[in-house]
Amino acid sequence: MRSMSITFCAAAAAALIAVPVPAALASPAAPAGDDDRRTGTVSVTPSTIAPGGKVELWADVCGKGREATGNSDAFASEARFRPADDNGLFAEARIRDDAEPRSYDVWVTCRDGRGKATGTLTVVHHHRPSPAAPVKAGGG
Template sequence: MRSALITICAAAAAGLIAVPVPAAQAASPAWDDDKGTLSVTPSTIAPGGEVNLFTDACGDARRAKANSDAFVSAAHFGPAADTAGLVAEARVRRDAAPRSYDVWLTCEDGKGKATATLTVIHHNRPSPAAPVKAGGGGTATLAEQATESSGPGTRHAVTGLVLAAVAAVAVALRSSRRRGRIGG
């Protein structure tokens, strides 16, 4: 009977931990327009960086174009190899000011349209003049800033409290079981 109670508590804790992250906290944000979806990855980048664009707003159209005040030039979309959408790459201007920029997509047939937002941030440290091509590139500083500014959030605190409660219940049940054996 008691082991069944512990099992139920553990299952409830596991269920709470497995609750999916809301769409607002998803890693790759996408914004919906009345005609389709356009996603920009990464959605936060430093000047001079490159972003990947994906859309499913164009239906059967095989080409599209995206513009933004943050881009060096217009991004030209082509068919995606593994999905039923269109993909493109765009480079962010080196002189882009740190703020949010709108990205507008127009399909070649003129029927599909979508918008997204791109945020440009500046580094507070200068980048090396001749960086080694060892991976990470310009995003290494962004990753460092993200880890410095973020810590355990509400989800982590709730998870910890649930696990602590399950552990406390298990210890209490084990102690009462042990006391019953000694007294009897």
């Protein structure tokens, strides 16, 4: 009789493992409407820029006709995205004049709060080489 109980318990446990749990029960409950949150990328052109320069930003996360804002510690002000084409949104941003040379994160948030995108840019300081000696121009 005891082996029958063990067999029954083993069969019940195997059945529970084999039956898929509905997605709503498998994870913590998400607020209604959050199932369409999107993530994407921000393309920064040029990806390496000097302080005071301007970059173009393209985001693919918010969809056609939506609005978004972009931020970075390197930006002089918030970038406002507008629809550009069927692929996403476009914005321009100016790099702070006092931005330190390093990599910076760029993040975009859709106005409706249902999408986010990230990217990076690198600020470099361009030093122009100075001549080591005056150029001999000749007499004339």
